[in-house]
Amino acid sequence: MTINNTLGQLAENHPAYVYGYRSGNNRGLYGAYFKSNAQSEWPVAFTYNKSDDPTIHAVRSKLVGVGYVDPQNNWAYQYLQNVQSSLGQLNGDSITYSGVFSGTDVTWSYGNTGLKEEITLSNTTKTVLQNHPPSQYGLNNASSYLVFITKLDYQNLNLYNSSGMLDGNFTVSDEGLDLKDVLGQFKCALPLGEAYELNNQSARQKLTYRIIHLNGSTYLLSGLKVSYLNAMTFPVVIDPTLSVNSHHNDGFISSSSTSYNTAWGATSGTIDSSSTYLTIGQKKAGFPISTYYINRGFVLFNTTALPSNAYLDSAILSLYKKDDYSTTDFAITIQNGQPTYPHNPLQTGDYDKGHYSGDGGSLNTAYFVNGRNNITVTELGWINETGWTKFCLRSNRDISGTTPTGNEYVNVYSTDAPLQSYVPKLIITYRNQSKIKNTGDTDIQGYLLIQVQFYNSTQGKWLVDNDTINETTARTVTSGNQLPLDIIFNGHVRASDLIHGTGTYRVYTAFRDPDGNILRTNDDTELVAWWQFSKT
Structure with missing residues (x-):
């Protein structure tokens, strides 16, 4: 049976709700819980041993900042920006915090074997980096890394790799990390990720991780050389891979x-x-x-x-x-x-x-x-x-x-x-993929709506900025086939076309009946989705 990976709102009597978490899922091997704002204390909690309490059998994290690190200069670093206030937007099995840094979004996706983080760097990010290179702060452009700094709380677990248990400050660049309890039992893993160009999947660079223990706290620095990053075509996505371990019945x-x-x-x-x-x-x-x-x-x-x-x-x-x-x-x-x-x-x-x-x-x-x-x-x-x-x-x-x-x-x-x-x-x-896939036995018909919407924080609602696709003629999606929404949408709107200026936007799409009502699947799920982004 396929497990429902959808992230949902937590009930007020849920143990995680008491600690400020408002959405999550624990139907898989692990649980995952999220707070509303990326600036909250421990906004992400990953639980094991079927725990639904984010303070017990849990690994908690908070993305705190982004900066430069120069290993050849005694690990000298320069903070570029603290994490910005960002409200998480749920979309199926994922939650996105837009604009956590300039031109940068972070998305967490839940699967029944783990939790995946993706950090998307836009062209705005590239401009910031090019205008403020490491050399501006006395660091070496060739040897410095752009790193995302995550504060970790893994309680009584220990970090391991193939060489054994790891202690103190260390760097890994060829394998991921395992988290084990005091008995040496595996609980969860941190695979070594990659960075890749969003529009050219073959252009990839492996990430480097550095663990630092400072003033009683543990920090994970994950990133890649600035010189490698500048050679890539933006948008760039950090850590897009899924690593699944074989089952014990092998x-x-x-x-x-x-x-x-x-x-x-x-x-x-x-x-x-x-x-x-x-x-x-x-x-x-x-x-x-x-x-x-x-x-x-x-x-x-x-x-x-x-x-x-x-x-x-x-x-x-x-x-x-x-x-x-x-x-x-x-x-x-x-x-x-x-x-x-x-x-x-x-x-x-x-x-x-x-x-x-x-x-x-x-x-x-x-x-x-x-x-x-x-x-x-x-x-x-x-x-x-x-x-x-x-x-x-x-x-x-x-x-x-x-x-x-x-x-x-x-x-x-x-x-x-x-x-x-x-x-x-x-x-x-x-x-x-952005698509509508007809998995049923019969053809379906509907009217496609795609809009770019602007979030008006004063009114607390989404406003139509660009009514991009608003069909008056029905289209048919035959059984077993799909409607490629990205191909239909691409090329219609540029950032310069948006009339509301800087702020939070989303691309909203729905498949509707002649009266404008959103169609539903046979399990009563609306055929609607959106992708949120920021214009700076």
């Missing part, structure tokens, strides 16, 4: 026989879903009577955290090497048997090769390195945006039925690995 299934064809063609095998590793590949052992062993791996990811309107740009299956016993190299190959195979949890019959087909990406063990090994997923259609994504991992020599002459297998860490940073990950890069 594992491998094996079969063996003195006859290779018997082991290869078996319809069932022996399940191992509790080891710290997955075995993938084949081997021949024994003399003079040989036994053939075939191992097929399975990874399962809960990908319901993807927004319903997500457009997938790319995906990577990331596997952490444990052992390489292959004397003959082979290609670790992703195959598909969805929606039925493999089962969750695994069943003995999931071994049957007849359940799987295709080549969704591969990695030759000649290039199997210590640490993480990334396989580009070439079949993005295999990723289930509303449920579980399940992959079968096989040797290409197993797929072709090539009899092994020796060892042809590797081990990669499973979700039961000794460190959370070793577990299989599915890293998905996506963007949200």
